[in-house]
Amino acid sequence: MTSKDTIFALSSGALPSGVAVIRLSGPQSQETIAQLCGRVPLARHASLLPIRDRNGVMLDQGIVLYFPGPTSFTGEDCAELQIHGGRATVKAVLAALSDFEGLRSAEAGEFSRRAFLNGRMDLVEAEGLADLIVAETEMQRRLAAEQASGGLSVLYDSWSKRLTHARAMIEAELDFADEDDVPGSVAAAIWHDMSALEQEIINHLAEARTGEIVRDGLNVVIAGPPNAGKSSLLNHLAKRDVAIVTDVPGTTRDILSVDLDLSGFAVRLHDTAGLRETDDVVEREGIRRTHLSMAQAHLVLLLSEEPGADWPLLGDLSSRPVLRVGTKTDKADPSWPDGGADVMISVKSGEGIEDLISAIARYLPDLESGSALALPTRQRHIASLTTAREQIRRALEPDAEGLDIRAEYLRLAGQALGRVTGRVDVENLLDVIFSEFCIGK
Ligand SMILES: Nc1nc2c(ncn2[C@@H]2O[C@H](COP(=O)(O)OP(=O)(O)OP(=O)(O)O)[C@@H](O)[C@H]2O)c(=O)[nH]1
Numbered sequence: 001m002t003s004k005d006t007i008f009a010l011s012s013g014a015l016p017s018g019v020a021v022i023r024l025s026g027p028q029s030q031e032t033i034a035q036l037c038g039r040v041p042l043a044r045h046a047s048l049l050p051i052r053d054r055n056g057v058m059l060d061q062g063i064v065l066y067f068p069g070p071t072s073f074t075g076e077d078c079a080e081l082q083i084h085g086g087r088a089t090v091k092a093v094l095a096a097l098s099d100f101e102g103l104r105s106a107e108a109g110e111f112s113r114r115a116f117l118n119g120r121m122d123l124v125e126a127e128g129l130a131d132l133i134v135a136e137t138e139m140q141r142r143l144a145a146e147q148a149s150g151g152l153s154v155l156y157d158s159w160s161k162r163l164t165h166a167r168a169m170i171e172a173e174l175d176f177a178d179e180d181d182v183p184g185s186v187a188a189a190i191w192h193d194m195s196a197l198e199q200e201i202i203n204h205l206a207e208a209r210t211g212e213i214v215r216d217g218l219n220v221v222i223a224g225p226p227n228a229g230k231s232s233l234l235n236h237l238a239k240r241d242v243a244i245v246t247d248v249p250g251t252t253r254d255i256l257s258v259d260l261d262l263s264g265f266a267v268r269l270h271d272t273a274g275l276r277e278t279d280d281v282v283e284r285e286g287i288r289r290t291h292l293s294m295a296q297a298h299l300v301l302l303l304s305e306e307p308g309a310d311w312p313l314l315g316d317l318s319s320r321p322v323l324r325v326g327t328k329t330d331k332a333d334p335s336w337p338d339g340g341a342d343v344m345i346s347v348k349s350g351e352g353i354e355d356l357i358s359a360i361a362r363y364l365p366d367l368e369s370g371s372a373l374a375l376p377t378r379q380r381h382i383a384s385l386t387t388a389r390e391q392i393r394r395a396l397e398p399d400a401e402g403l404d405i406r407a408e409y410l411r412l413a414g415q416a417l418g419r420v421t422g423r424v425d426v427e428n429l430l431d432v433i434f435s436e437f438c439i440g441k
Pocket residue numbers: 225226227228229230231232233244245246247248249250251252253272273274275327328329330331345346347348349
């Protein structure tokens with residue numbers, strides 16, 4: 001499939017920069033380069049060429065590359081201009097490109113979308129690429145790199161193949177069922193494999209929580225009574241003044257979040273409004289939000305300056321892991337009983353902060369270093385994988401209907417898997433998926 005528009009965009013980051021990369025993709029790439037630079041460089045060879053506008057005015061000099069389709073990133077003819085990254089230079093070259101008939105600026109993710117439509121990568125790989133671009137921690141990078149380079153796709157494709165094989169065997173058995181000399185033994189091996197496949201999908205789905213924590217970060221909510229020192233702790237861990245700190249109880253109302261990198265994992269810390277009974281409308285709304293965010297936390301840090309005094313205000317936390325943190329140990333000691341807190345800290349003296357960080361780190365996924373991170377990360381994948389698993393289960397039910405119906409369940413399972421990689425009707429999803437990308441990718 002080829003598009004008639006040729007698209008272009010600045011693909012490198014914020015300006016000014018040493019070098020800026022402008023990319024083109026589409027049928028007019030070659031012709032455009034010829035006009036802009038005087039000639040088209042040898043395919044995939046870097047050439048230093050002048051870049052001129054239509055009136056022959058020199059705009060810049062840069063490295064020019066031409067990648068003929070179909071073996072380019074998008075599968076179409078592509079080109080790359082590596083020019084000086086000054087704002088005015090980039091602006092002038094982009095303007096010169098806009099002047100060409102049939103050329104237009106690319107939309108967010110449009111290069112990747114074309115790559116997907118031309119079969120250069122599947123949807124799982126495209127999503128991995130989007131994650132790779134925004135990855136900030138080492139674990140996010142590893143997870144995204146595995147996905148972008150096809151690690152997950154290989155797994156899902158192998159599952160699809162097994163489903164297709166099973167259906168083919170069942171079809172064969174159905175076709176020859178009335179011939180007495182064909183033994184029914186083919187089915188036993190097939191059902192055995194389908195049962196194994198179901199278990200593999202179950203195991204894979206069991207890792208979804210890990211995948212989501214790696215990709216989106218561990219959600220840690222700092223909660224506790226007013227003035228416990230919640231905002232002070234957030235600022236201390238973030239190493240900057242993110243939240244307002246005063247000695248007025250009820251200072252924080254809105255939830256403030258900060259991302260930290262803890263041993264290569266993303267940790268998202270949330271500072272919340274102190275919990276207490278109050279008639280102040282604004283503060284009550286803040287407290288309502290505190291409860292909401294605690295309910296979604298992977299870990300709640302319960303801060304208190306005094307032993308246990310305000311724990312009852314916290315509501316039901318039975319479903320959330322909680323670390324009880326005693327604060328302000330630099331002040332006259334409030335005689336905490338043994339085991340009254342899991343960690344004691346002071347942001348003034350720094351005491352206990354390392355212990356607190358180690359305690360939080362124990363809630364991070366335990367992943368072997370160096371191993372491939374082939375984990376499901378997105379709701380979209382998890383939903384389809386769950387459907388696939390359910391359909392296989394139905395096909396395996398001992399009292400399931402005839403062989404033809406059981407084969408149909410397997411077909412539906414295969415369809416659900418195909419939706420993950422994008423081999424099956426996903427047209428309606430593409431806008432959502434590719435709009436997540438930045439322009440120029
Ligand atoms: N001595 C001492 N004072 C602290 C420490 N941590 C916080 N404080 C003080 O305690 C007061 C309240 O701190 P905050 O960080 O605003 O407390 P908070 O829990 O965010 O309070 P609210 O947002 O009102 O719920 C401020 O005056 C801080 O300077 C500490 O480790 N030692």
